[in-house]
Amino acid sequence: MRYLIYVSRNLIEPHATCAEMERIVAGALQRNAALRITGALVTAGDRNLQYLEGPEAELAELMRSIVRDPRHEQVQVIADRGVQTRRFPNWRLAYCGGSEVVRRTILAAADDAAKGGRDWTDDLIDVVEDCIAFPYLSD
Numbered sequence: 001m002r003y004l005i006y007v008s009r010n011l012i013e014p015h016a017t018c019a020e021m022e023r024i025v026a027g028a029l030q031r032n033a034a035l036r037i038t039g040a041l042v043t044a045g046d047r048n049l050q051y052l053e054g055p056e057a058e059l060a061e062l063m064r065s066i067v068r069d070p071r072h073e074q075v076q077v078i079a080d081r082g083v084q085t086r087r088f089p090n091w092r093l094a095y096c097g098g099s100e101v102v103r104r105t106i107l108a109a110a111d112d113a114a115k116g117g118r119d120w121t122d123d124l125i126d127v128v129e130d131c132i133a134f135p136y137l138s139d
C-alpha cells in the first residue's frame with residue numbers, strides 16, 4: 001500500500017466552487033470505494049490539498065485521472081511513499097471546503113426572509129453547529 005499527498009491550483013470559478021466540488025466528491029466516493037482508496041481533500045480559495053492511500057496500482061490509476069483533470073493545474077506531489085496502515089480507513093474521501101448543502105440553506109433562508117417567511121434560526125444554527133462539529137463533510 002502507498003500514500004500520496006499533492007497540492008494543486010484550483011481552476012474552478014469561485015462562484016461555481018461549491019457545486020463543482022460536490023460533483024467531484026460525489027464521483028470520488030464511488031470510484032475511491034471501487035479502487036479501495038481512502039483519503040481526504042481540503043480546498044481553500046484557489047488551492048487544493050489531497051491525501052490519498054490505497055493499493056499501488058489503483059492509486060497510480062487514480063492519479064493519472066487526477067493529474068489530467070482540467071479543473072486544476074500545477075499538481076505538485078509532496079510525498080509518495082509505501083505505508084503499512086491507513087490514516088483514513090473510514091473515509092472514502094473526507095472533504096473540507098465550500099459546501100453546496102450549506103450554500104443552499106443560506107440561499108433558502110435569504111429568499112424566505114425577503115418574503116417575510118418563517119423563522120430560520122433553528123436551520124441556520126444547525127448549519128453553524130455542523131460546520132463547527134464536522135468540518136469534514138463526507139458520505
Ligand SMILES: Cc1cc2nc3c(=O)[nH]c(=O)nc-3n(C[C@H](O)[C@H](O)[C@H](O)COP(=O)(O)O)c2cc1C
Binds near residue numbers: 008029064
Ligand atoms: C482536486 C481534485 C480531486 C479529485 N479527487 C478525486 C478522487 O479522490 N477520486 C476520484 O475518483 N476522482 C477525483 N477527482 C476527479 C478525477 O480527476 C476524475 O475526473 C475522475 O476520477 C474521473 O476519471 P476520468 O476522467 O479518468 O474518467 C478529483 C478531481 C480534482 C480536481
